[in-house]
Amino acid sequence: MKGEAVNVDISIDAAGSIAPDLCPVRPLLDRMADKWSLLVIARLAEARGRRLRFSELMRAVGGVSQRMLTTTLRNLERDGLVIREVFAEVPPRVEYELTERGKSFLIPVRTLIGWLEANWPDIQRNRELYDKNE
Amino acid sequence: MKGEAVNVDISIDAAGSIAPDLCPVRPLLDRMADKWSLLVIARLAEARGRRLRFSELMRAVGGVSQRMLTTTLRNLERDGLVIREVFAEVPPRVEYELTERGKSFLIPVRTLIGWLEANWPDIQRNRELYDKNE
DNA sequence: CCGGATCCGTCGCGATACTG
């Protein structure tokens, strides 16, 4: 058991307002928000179709451990955002590439990041003020 | 110290592609992705200007503990997404309301959720397939 | 009624060592 499945899902209704429980957004959101998913997707997107090898991706992302890169890529593959192709060679070669769905995911991501960039200075100032007044 | 500050920031450049280190998106992203922030914002947005009391918000969100609701609201207030007003009464009354910035945040959120809704069925099918083949 | 303080379990993540 893990928390009795509270009301952690979010969705939007026809009117555009946010409502819970229409679709399980949370599992997805959790994954997009994990430490490496977005960075991996970003690096694959920059390649613009060129497929990246595991080690290549690891250098491009920077700071990620083998373990985490592997599980991140597995999760993205499981959701159909990334394609993984293994070549039966020695030494082994594995290439990764964004799927169409993976590419389309960049649209909401860019919207979000755009908002963050536009609002970050104000937010930062707000934080300083808040922290100063204890 | 906490992990040596690897390359965990993401941003977008003028061309619209995602690049690291332009602005610290990660601290924000972490917070938006925490367990309750989005739900709290959603409930406040539904109120459409009407301010919600703490207990009211707690029932509306559902499943959140007092502790987590408090810290979530504090964080949102710190970032200027929520306004908190305390009334010196007995029993105490505290009301919460979205700021303009808080409201504007709903735009990227809706974009994201829209994408999730549109893609969730496919993703789910993809997952089942992936899980079946071990 | 609205929180602060404390305790504690869980889990994401990093480090390291090993393998086909």
Next chain:
DNA sequence: CAGTATCGCGACGGATCCGG
């Protein structure tokens, strides 16, 4: 080269008790 296996820590979040 591209992983898998194992260990351990630290942060997040839930439960509970207390306080103005």
